[in-house]
Amino acid sequence: MDFGWSQEETMWRKAVHDFAQKKIAPRVREIDEQGIPQDILDGMTEMGLWAPTVSEKYGGSGLNVTMATIAAEELGRADISLALPVMYLVQASWGHVFERYASEELKAEILPAVTSGKLFLGIASTEPGGGSDIEGVTRCAGAKQPDGSWKLNGEKLYISGIKESLVMGSAYMTLVRTDPTAAHRGFTFFSVDLKDNPNVSTTLIHNWGRTGISTGGFTMEDMPLSDRYRIGDEGKGFYxxxxxxxxxxxxxxxxxxxxxxxxxxxxxxxxxxxxxxxxxxxxxxxxxxxxxxxxxxxxxxxxxxxxxxxxxxxxxxxxxxxxxxxxxxxxxxxxxxxxxxxxxxxxxxxxxxxxxxxxxxxxxxxxxxxxxxxxxxxxxxxxxxxxxxxxxxxxxxxxxxxx
Ligand SMILES: Cc1cc2nc3c(=O)[nH]c(=O)nc-3n(C[C@H](O)[C@H](O)[C@H](O)COP(=O)(O)OP(=O)(O)OC[C@H]3O[C@@H](n4cnc5c(N)ncnc54)[C@H](O)[C@@H]3O)c2cc1C
Structure with missing residues (x-):
């Protein structure tokens, strides 16, 4: 058993700590009142903190879970409002899942844009009917078309990063029921871009906490999507x-x-x-x-x-x-x-x-x-x-x- 840190972990903690204390900590009130300033987001990208768990092949830092956790702690230490840490952790955790399961073609299209801070990678599983009981309440539906593409319908709600993704563009990992008969084995993930999407409308929710990152929802109406944007196998979304x-x-x-x-x-x-x-x-x-x-x-x-x-x-x-x-x-x-x-x-x-x-x-x-x-x-x-x-x-x- 060893409770010590490796040299690499110690150096990484110090690098993130110094960056976060200098660039983020003095501006937490500004983050809370006005959102995360662009220069801080740029700094995060330069530090390799934007979806840092994605491998270097796609422009990420290839952090393992412990290294990603160290960075999360230092970001939390700097931003007590927790808005910026949430922006970080959503992309770190779901970027990891995206890379593990998306096709090579989709990863090559999406992940370099995410790791260079140009695209927001988010998670959209919760719906108006609830978030805890995914199997019981998820109504968003994906219908497979004869040519193999998809048509998505339904609403996601209480989703982090809606406003940011309308500016930047997004790869929302969107959980959709693709087989109504297969209980929790009937879900599939798709990557959805909200920006300039004619089949998507969005709403914003006014939260009373961690207001530096937006929360809201989006509705997909007969949204056509190529099978290229499916993440992982059909039926594996729940897992x-x-x-x-x-x-x-x-x-x-x-x-x-x-x-x-x-x-x-x-x-x-x-x-x-x-x-x-x-x-x-x-x-x-x-x-x-x-x-x-x-x-x-x-x-x-x-x-x-x-x-x-x-x-x-x-x-x-x-x-x-x-x-x-x-x-x-x-x-x-x-x-x-x-x-x-x-x-x-x-x-x-x-x-x-x-x-x-x-x-x-x-x-x-x-x-x-x-x-x-x-x-x-x-x-x-x-x-x-x-x-x-x-x-x-x-x-x-x-x-x-x-x-
Ligand atoms: C600020 C914020 C940001 C969020 N960002 C995202 C996001 O980016 N993407 C996304 O998909 N979702 C997001 N969510 C939604 C979040 O995942 C859900 O809030 C969560 O899953 C709970 O769902 P719910 O709020 O619908 O509560 P419900 O599922 O309606 O549950 C209500 C309460 O009942 C409890 N409960 C439920 N079932 C049981 C049971 N069987 N026994 C005992 N207690 C039970 C729950 O713990 C909860 O306290 C966000 C939420 C917040 C507050």
């Missing part, structure tokens, strides 16, 4: 969706750890200098005991997160007999703990700051608003994490909600 969400959950864990540590350090600086009843706040156990608890909570979530990442690297490196369901378990454990840990940390620090904690002078409120997106639903709600964990612990026969 690919689970794989992508599992990947994203490790990265989410890391963004929470980074952001929570920023808040904790900020709070510690404050309680050391703020005096009450003649002493620094930090001298009171009512303050420093919770600080100690939050410190352990962050480290606990970090251990879960990096174990999830490490296991994924064993799996993708072919070095073990692990299965996707093992990765799903650890991804779910990280996702169950880290956002709650970060929320509790922000909340605690807000208490220490007193009235200042309720003002926009400190970024804590951005963290509270941002991290709730993770526990409310993004990449799966908390009960869905509990469901995955209970399934592994107790068995599918007992825990499957369809039984």
């Amino acid at each position: 690919m969706a689970m794989e992508g969400y599992t990947y994203a959950r490790a990265l989410i864990g890391a963004t929470c750890c980074g952001a929570a540590e920023t808040a904790l350090r900020m709070g510690v600086d404050y309680i050391k200098q703020r005096k009450s009843f003649g002493k620094p706040l930090a001298a009171y156990q009512g303050i420093n005991f919770p600080a100690a608890e939050r410190y352990v909570d962050i480290e606990s979530a970090r251990l879960l997160t990096y174990k999830a990442a490490w296991l994924a690297d064993q799996y993708y490196g072919g070095k073990s007999k692990l299965k996707q369901k093992d990765l799903a378990l650890w991804g779910a454990m990280a996702k169950l703990r880290a956002p709650i840990m970060a929320f509790d940390t922000f909340n605690e620090v807000a208490n220490w700051l007193g009235a200042m904690g309720y003002s926009k002078e400190y970024p804590i409120e951005m963290g509270i608003r941002g991290v709730r997106s993770y526990s409310i639903g993004a990449e799966g709600g908390m009960n869905i994490m509990r469901m995955i964990i209970a399934r592994e612990l107790i068995g599918n026969d007992y825990t499957n909600p369809r039984n």
